[in-house]
Amino acid sequence: MYSSELIKGTLKTIILKLLSVNDKLYGYEITQMVKELTGGKIQLTEGALYPTLHALEAQGILSTEVVNVGNRIRKYYSITQTGKKVANDKVDEFSEFIGTMMDLLDLKPKLV
Amino acid sequence: MYSSELIKGTLKTIILKLLSVNDKLYGYEITQMVKELTGGKIQLTEGALYPTLHALEAQGILSTEVVNVGNRIRKYYSITQTGKKVANDKVDEFSEFIGTMMDLLDLKPKLV
DNA sequence: AAATAATACATAGGTTTCTTAGGTATATAA
DNA sequence: TTATATACCTAAGAAACCTATGTATTATTT
Numbered sequence: 001m002y003s004s005e006l007i008k009g010t011l012k013t014i015i016l017k018l019l020s021v022n023d024k025l026y027g028y029e030i031t032q033m034v035k036e037l038t039g040g041k042i043q044l045t046e047g048a049l050y051p052t053l054h055a056l057e058a059q060g061i062l063s064t065e066v067v068n069v070g071n072r073i074r075k076y077y078s079i080t081q082t083g084k085k086v087a088n089d090k091v092d093e094f095s096e097f098i099g100t101m102m103d104l105l106d107l108k109p110k111l112v
Numbered sequence: 113m114y115s116s117e118l119i120k121g122t123l124k125t126i127i128l129k130l131l132s133v134n135d136k137l138y139g140y141e142i143t144q145m146v147k148e149l150t151g152g153k154i155q156l157t158e159g160a161l162y163p164t165l166h167a168l169e170a171q172g173i174l175s176t177e178v179v180n181v182g183n184r185i186r187k188y189y190s191i192t193q194t195g196k197k198v199a200n201d202k203v204d205e206f207s208e209f210i211g212t213m214m215d216l217l218d219l220k221p222k223l224v
Numbered sequence: 225a226a227a228t229a230a231t232a233c234a235t236a237g238g239t240t241t242c243t244t245a246g247g248t249a250t251a252t253a254a
Numbered sequence: 255t256t257a258t259a260t261a262c263c264t265a266a267g268a269a270a271c272c273t274a275t276g277t278a279t280t281a282t283t284t
Contacts, residue, residue, distance in 0.1 A: 009117035109221040
């Protein structure tokens with residue numbers, strides 16, 4: 001787990017990226033996906049996630065669809081056309097930011 | 113300029129790294145150095161910098177030396193022995209974090 | 225000479241973003 | 255039947271930062 005300090009400011013970018021490559025996802029699913037994809041190194045808290053999802057929906061970046069699964073509801077989020085641009089911009093900006101920070105901190109690119 | 117959202121959480125890391133490779137720096141000098149090294153893409157605000165420097169000093173991570181330059185004071189910060197460990201840890205953590213985020217966002221390492 | 229910009233420090237108040245903690249409810253495993 | 259997992263949500267507070275402001279000296283421009 002990374003110190004929460006670092007993760008700050010990346011939540012929206014993560015959500016938007018995941019919804020760019022997945023047709024639709026519901027909140028809980030996003031937390032599990034991030035946990036799995038990062039080997040537990042990033043764990044989103046629901047207290048941060050849900051308000052952010054609501055805000056993104058209010059901004060027209062995400063749209064929702066409520067589905068009944070048995071007796072339980074599940075709220076699927078999808079990215080809108082507007083949202084796709086925002087997602088690309090966010091990811092691009094973060095990518096550039098990483099480059100700048102690597103220069104500044106004198107970090108070498110990790111060879112895969 | 114990057115959105116301030118992104119820069120959040122990296123301020124301490126930047127300060128500590130710069131003071132790891134420079135014997136001593138004063139606050140204003142740090143802002144100028146970061147501005148220059150990043151081509152203006154990262155600009156530290158004084159309202160964020162000074163309180164952070166004070167906090168790092170209070171934690172024994174930095175030590176200070178006040179110098180008179182003409183009629184003006186200049187407060188030099190140096191990294192302590194303890195601080196060097198903290199600096200390494202911070203940079204290492206950030207480096208790992210970058211790796212995780214690049215995987216998650218499906219970013220390719222930039223070829224230099 | 226006067227006005228502006230740059231240097232150099234600092235803090236107070238507000239905003240954003242996240243954490244902690246709690247709440248509701250169903251389904252499954254021990 | 256008790257705990258864990260699934261699945262949603264919010265309120266209160268903390269943390270980190272920005273904006274604005276203040277003080278003061280030095281350099282540059284007009």
